[in-house]
Amino acid sequence: MSVPDLSIGSPYAHLNAYEMGLRPYDPPVPLYKYMKREDAEKVIDSGLIRLGSIVRYRDLDSRGEIRDDAEGLQRAIMLDADIPIENPFNFSEWVTFEPGVIANPSTNQLFVANSISNSGVENCFVLCLTPRRDAKLMKEFDPGYDCALLIDDPVGFFIILARHLSGEGTTHSPFLGQCSYDGLPTFKENISSKERVMPRALMKRPDHKHHNEVRMVFPTTAKTTGHWDATIPELRSYARLISP
Secondary structure: OOOOOOOOOOOEEEHHHHHOOOOOOOOOOOEEEEEOHHHHHHHHHHOEEEEEEHHHHHOOOOOOOOOOOOOOOOOOOOOOOOOEEOOHHHHHHOEEEOOOEEEEOOOOEEEEOOOOOOOOOOOEEEEEEEOOOOHHHHHHHOOOOOEEEEEOOHHHHHHHHHHHHHHOOOOOOOEEEEOEOOOOOEEEOOOOOOEEEOOHHHEOOHHHHHHOOEEEEEEOOOOOOOEEEEEOHHHHHHEEEEOO
């Protein structure tokens, strides 16, 4: 079961929240995507965008600013689903059934979860961005990067991209969010003070905190190891090419 987090102060939001005119997460503006010029020009000229798989970041040749051995793996054993959790630290008192049904004996409530393991998230494509316009950081990401896409309407860019990928069946329940670097598997709503699960795809290691990374995340139904190319001409009006 996937329930969008519509709370004010949420670090992320699903596509359907934005489609309903809600913005529980307002990303920084503008955002930058550092790239090689030839790839950036493809976005500007035709709307060709490349999404990387989340597992790719674990085994990159370089151990620098992009590689993350813990990518998509950080999570204590708890509900691996985007649903409210009233008392996540009492999870050990709950009972699990197969497949993926969680029962709370104290309330006689059942919850359907995606999984209850710590094996990590494998089936995601991601587009990684940052609000930092920083030529030094660009080269630390990749010495071959020589320009950036400037996106001054990140929510609009995300909606266009997510609609396209959802329409062709590539993704389900895509979301946009701010990466977390504190290692905590949940966050607390500002209004209700309820605990909610932080998606694994937004959990990053602390030494990458200076990236201030914002991610567009596109869950898929098949295990992903490479990348996904999509040509969406509508994206062209949301981005322009700059030199940091």
